[in-house]
Amino acid sequence: MSRSKLLAIVFLTWKAALRYRFFWVMLALLALAVGGIPLLVKDDGSAEGMTQILITYTLSMITAILGAATLWISAGALATEIENFQLQMVVTKPIPRWQIWLGKWLGVMSMNFILLLFAGGVVYGMVEYRARTLTSDAMERLEDRQDDEIYRMAAMSQIVPFEIDPETNRPKLDDNDQPIMRDIQEVRRDVAGIEEKRLRDTVLIARASIPISDQIRVGNDEALEDWIQSLKKQYLPVRLRQVLRVKNEAEQQRGVGPDQMSQELDSYEVRQAEIQIEEEIRNYSQVIIPDGRVQLFFQKPKGWKPGTEEKMILRVYFEDPKVSFKNDNRYGLQLFCGPKDQPDLVRTPDGLTLDARTKHEFQIPTSLESNIKDGGRRSIFDEDGLVSVALMNRDQGGPKHNYRAQLKVPFLDHRGRVGGEGVELMYHEGGFGKNYLRALGIVFAWLGALAALGLFAASFMSFAMSAFACLGVLIISFCVGLMQDVVEDGTVMQTYTEGQRDSSIVDTYAVWSFKAMIAAIKPVKDYSPIEKLTEGRSITWGELLRAYGYIWGLSGLTLGVLGSCILSRRQLAITSTNGGGS
């Protein structure tokens, strides 16, 4: 493969974009999107909230603008050259057609690279600027405060106001055995930097989740699945009787005589009742009754070797089922962490109260000083690499709720599988900068797939048709949820006959084709970096590689090979406007 031939095509794509001002318009649009959106959106007033919104909106806008533009320019770069006969001039030169295809793709992608780097750089600069101004703004506010007030604020914010002896790790004492206070300017700077530090600890960070094991214990220390099955067994007959009663009441209202009323439920009704009750029990399993507890286990990742002082983050979210909105009630909840044989090695203080419907974060040490173990430290993980996290409902009622609340901790997802957002244990995997770069890397992988899609369509269709087809594919990709429902139900029909869902011959093809579409689209959509970035979760190099493997594997190997094959076989002297040749 001749590099100069490929480069000639790449440079041509660039020249077209520059001469037709596409590149400059894109640059201006992106600047407007990333610069203008923060002025329009509303946040919750916190630095974290503002930063999360800033990252979410700007990256989403960048992805949307660049994605649409990529489809447009890649389809146009090939289709218009075919329609204007310019490609005839190129293919009569000694360059294989697949290299023309590849050159166009590289041209579009190199442009995307620059645009993404520019827009991503602006967003990163804005985020960093906002984080830094938090400290400088706070410094200005604290300038006039008295020293005593500053020391008090420091103490309240768990900033040590004393000088610490590094040998004893205790405050240094003066001649009167009074702790020596730190320099007030230093303390003032630390206090001023609290908000920035919190932002960098929660959002501007790359934290990886420690995988949750399915050994969940609920109720009276029973395994979750056993508990669910025992409750189901206990309550199913009651539920079936309820359903039959409701059915008979309905029959009665329709005027069915007592002799003709149903004596039992049909199989579909029984199955529906089973599904319903299991859903309800699973849902209920996440509710901790007063003085009850839930215990979950997390498995230490294989490659992770925490340092002695390293800390994990335990993120907890809960709701009061009686209150369906966020208010300022506070509920008693106690957390315990430790190995299996000592699950309460680390615990939150007694009497701790927390807001509902808020994500709370706690730092958990990975090891503790110990006089039991040799070597002086006790790991929080047991020999199997498991750590237990238990949540106990200690609510005693409060000034704003005069009842002992049940607390729902959603550790199951919407499909009833372990992995909800209720309890999450994370560790510090890296800095925000690298994580942000990897996120942009995944966005770039998406753009690569879109560029391949545009070029693929343009290989055999006119510009108008290929742009329309690409738009169609994008719309379909937004309907993955609907397709999943059809695949799960096994039919597109939503009607019933004698308790059974109807089906038709269409289902055979619809379900099969929906399955294929989900298989192709869903994994691409699943590699969403934006949500992870805003939650301070890490996007690992492995994930990045998998994303490229899948997204570029799909686009490069399938669309690329197909597209360049079609282009190679196409009779370029015949365009779609003048029919086909034999």
Added chain:
Amino acid sequence: METTKQAPEQTQAGVTQADDVVVVRSLEKVFRDFWGRPKAKAINDVSFEVRKGEVFGLLGPNGSGKSTTIKVLLGLLNPSRGVARIFGRSPRDVKTKERIGYLPEESYLYRYLNSAETLDFFGGLFALDGEEKKRRSEQLLEMVGLKGVQMRTVGEFSKGMQRRIGLAQALINDPDLVILDEPTAGMDPVGCREIKDLILNLKGRGKTVILSSHLLADVEDVCDRAVIYYGGKVQQYGTLEELLTERDSVQFTVPALSEAAQQEVLEVMERHVGKDSIRVDNPTQNLESLFLNVVERARASDDTSGATSGSEVAEFLRADEPVPTQAEKMLERLADKDAPQKPAALEKAQPEATQPERPKMDEAKLDTLSEAKPEPKANEPEPKAETQKKNLDEVDDKLSGLLGD
């Protein structure tokens, strides 16, 4: 020039020769609609070959199949039937394309590139190194007269200027085979002449040129052999001499004679062919020659923002021996009394070319010439005057028989 590396192959119509650059056998192209139904048969059972170093013309009216043939030769269309080979390979073979230069019938160039960028881009597709690409681009721009406007984009060019830059890109790789589809379309007479001179120059360097045109003068001026298309079929095929020579008449061109001398010559001629068969007039200068003279004079005094007249052929394209222009060739022919007679249409001498010192008339030689009876070749028709006399004699004989003389 490189020779084809592949052995000449056996084709449907017979064995190809080693110096055949292009071989077309029983070629057919049917255009179909979306449903595969035949829409038009653009070329039908076309066969010819183009030999190394010749200028080959594809002649025919619009829509006769010339461009379709070229597009098949370039791999832009697949033939419905038949075979096309260039340098012994398939037209779609990338290796083949390294040796081909192509100027399409319309400007299919990138409108947003300027002329220097256009040549740089197409040079890049031939993997020319930077220095070589620059050198060739400069020479070609100079040659086609676009050096002064090289920063203007192709979209701003007039049609003629677009043809010039198109021609330059076709020559960037110093091709062994140059395919020119209507090269003079949209060109001014100066440009037309320059293109024709360039074609002759390429021929002088042993290059092969395929020229497609519906302008008869273009083909007549430069082509060695030609096919004449009509309705997608080859109607005539052969050398220009075979196609054009009228072997039953003779034309003399001499410097102006005195009335007495003219009368003397006519008397000699009348003795052989009869008075009615002789035509005497002054040769006229053609419009192309007149136009070229006017432009040449104007060029010396006025500037232009358009294309200038092209300068001499790019150095990398130049033949080792200078290739004579058409005017020079004409002079050569006039000066060489032993040169074979060319068809009349080819001998439209330019005014500047017809200014040699007036030779002294050799009346004795004229007598000898007029007396000398050309030996008719076995396969040649009898001279026209001879035939006419013979016919008249036959008619006379018949009339005598009828009247009982």
